[in-house]
Amino acid sequence: MELYRKYPVLITIWALMENLLFAGVIFGWGSLVFILKEEGFYFDYCTQSDFFNQNNSTLLETTSAVNVSNSLSDRDTVLSNISKADEVTSKDCPAQESKLNLWYSIATSAMNLTYAAIAYLQKRFGTRITRAVFVSVYLIGTLCMAFATPELPWLLLPGLLGIGIGGMTVSCTNIQVSFLHPRLRSTIVALFIGLFDFSSINKQLIRIAYENGIPRRTSYIFMSVVFAVITSISTMLFLPKMFIGDVYLEEMERSQKLSKCNDDKKVEQAENQDELPKSQEQELVENSSSVDLEVSPESSKLSFCSTVFSITCMLHIYWTFVHAIRMFTFIGQINVWLENVFDYDETKVGDMLSSFSYITMAAIGTALFCGFVYDYQRKRYAGSGEIKRVYLPVVLPMGLVFFYSTGTTVFCLIKNDVTPYFAFVLFTFFRTSLYAVAFAFLENAFSADYFGNLMGILLFVTGLGGLIQYPLFKWYEAYDGSYLHVNIFLLVLQVSTVMHLVLLYIKGCRDKGTVHINVCSHEMKSNNALQAT
Template sequence: MGARKYMLTIWSLGENLLFGGLTFGWALLVIILKDEGVYAGLCTASNTSENVSTTTPPIDSSEEYVQTCIAQERQLNLVFTVAVVVRALSGPFIGQLLYRRGVRATRIVMVICLSAGLLMIAFTSVDIPWLLFPGLTFMAVGGEALFSSNIQAAYLFQSGSSFVVSLMSGMFDASASVMLIIKIVYDRGVARLYSFLTMAGAFILLASISSIFFLPKTFFKDGEPVRYRKRSTPDVTVTAVSDGKVYQRRASITSAEFRSNIIPPLQHCVLSPVFLSHVLWFSILQLRWYFYLGAFNTWITLVSKGSEEQIHFFTDVSLYVQLCSVVMALVSGVVLGFERRRCSDKPTSIQRRLRPSLSLQAIACILAIVLSSVILVPSTDILYFVFIVAIALRTLIYGMGAAYIQMIFPVEYFGFLFGVLMCAGGVIGCFQYLLFVWMETNPISPQKVNIFLLVLTVISLIHPVHIWIICRRAAIKAANGERRVDKLENYDFLLRKRK
């Protein structure tokens, strides 16, 4: 199994890199769609301006300036919003499918959705622009199913699983760079239709090979696939006290009884404060990322004052920077692994399981605050810094979003809990479109929207502060020799290490 698990992991990483997060290359796809005139029919003289800043380009300037159509911008942003929200809302269903039917059934759904999405985008044209809605949505849902099934490979590793989760997330993020390749070949005369048809064919071939021959039918667990393990009825030590004396004896219990004593009920995990605060953290930061991505083209047009050359240049640069998400994922995985080793000798399971995620989740909040602050400066000089901060934030949002659940909760619940997390984030993500409409109401609205998001990102600090308080209380009680106290008993039961 040693060589096999590395082969499965490398293959899963490759799939994530090529097809997982294609939706996040939306900014480049928008440029292609605008160039082709998709939804340009919505533009009229009343909603088209020479450029967003309403400044007039110099007469003797050889630089080209774009015309910005508000109706077209809103329609394309609506396409993106619908896709990412439906992707998030599909999380619980994908999680249940993964939990009940395993990896192979989930991947069948993934192949159908992602290939259908690629084909619909391929055949989108000026005459049938509505294909963008189901196309991008299916592509987003298929990417989510791909990520959820491939991330199970992390459970093949008894040590370093959090590093694999972070690396998977980095590959998922870097897959947006595939859109950069499509734009490059589009600029050289290759039609979008042929690029997406090629991608669809390659995906169906590669995903079918891995689903049938490589990946297991069920899911991975504790260093071995479930199908290779034999569960036995364990013996336990039963302790009783009578007349002031302690008596112990060995007794056999059923597997169901053993399982109920080791793994907490699913509803306890979903309703636990450590999970709910994580949902709050994830939803706020994902909204910040969604708005940055959905309004990217409009924002770049504002900053560059409508210069077409600068719009294309900085959009390409942002995608090149996004390739660095793999490196950022490696760094975050190394840091998380270091934190887990550093906390492995803590006296309580609460500290051992919660404390390692604290620093990276706090850093994600700080990055979101920094992004919301520097983006208020309408200058091209800060764009490189903004791109780096945004990609680092994106890596930590999804990397820690998954790794946090993987570290704390049972493997059987990962798919469902991750789905609930994505679903809640999707509901909050609906407000991205409302923020985009608000941004376009008047020239000062973009500043107001970013100030509002700045306040929200400050609120996201509640989660790392909450974790710090729990770990601090646990440390104090352990130092005083008290094993349990009030609400910490529930946390200790929820986070108890499984044998």
């Protein structure tokens, strides 16, 4: 029983709730790594120099206190101070942090790289089987995170992989419900992206629970149970067995046309008292209840390979790839950047990281803003020609993404105590708008049957962008002033993506056609002229 046909609003709300609770949990890494350091994961990687480097003055004061005081209570106090100093320095151990970040980098890259395979499985076996497999993967991941200990630290890698890949699958199998709401499609896609980013706050809740005495294991086991219950309900009852594709969309459009056509016929028959000849009446019924096969989308729809290798699709993939590199490098190097801005003042760096976490909580609002802009543009060009009404509406949202992305890079080039706040705000808009616009354009410009596969390719390419950040990190460390050169390099790449916007604008302006809607006849062919360009 597939309830999405009868209760589209309920299904959409449920899918959005899943995204909020589980989809992007892996991106709350900053809160999780704090807990892992507290528990001593990979503490044995720290060397003696790491231990005493940054708190030398504290230890000297402690040694002085030992020399001055010989009482037992004073010595206990001194030993306590040494322990606290050791605890602080353990948090600043580069080898420990590097090892933990390695697992995170592998997990986030794998999350995007494997979605091409996930999209194939969804196309081949359907939504239900695909979700059943990867819900199990997610549960294995949460249990690995629950039972990982400093003695079994390797469980972190399968745990992060399971949560990342499973969460991405949950999000991408849910996003198809946006097809149930044609007029708000872009807004709903943007909302999914915003909730995906916002779900990282769940790790912050786990951290708060940990600081209040609730063990990490208990939190992850509770999370596993809630996840199993909620996703099982939607997988078995709410979402389609296969997927929402062109067939369902055509049925929905046809039913709307027939409803309008029947209403028009009743009005016409009431006004015209003369009886139609039987032959004309039969012809009217046939025209109102069938689709012209000569323009059926199935007969002339471009193949998947032709769609992927079209100029529009290739440029869209490149546009997403470049801006994804900017996003990954900003997140990965935010500590290095802030240390450079504040001259290694750890207190200020910590305060700015907290500010960054709170600012990014506005992701839902920024995603909705992006979706509203896109949907407004679509309504503005709704009566235009087939190419123009798809290409021109996306130019403004893509232009905003370009502005957010380049603005973030520019502020990274300015060394000032205030610029990080502007960079954080722009990055929050940028992070949600990037994927919201990228996915919404795939939905609007290409066949719904190819959406899952195209999104898989897009995420695979962004996963490559996540891997490319590693040589950029090495460039950061190569010499003094390298941070400036890396950001200039990224700025050049970002500027090169303008050609995608320009070509979309030119192609859209060249289309001078208009759409004249006749509810009793099949509308103009869809998407074929778009894909051919």
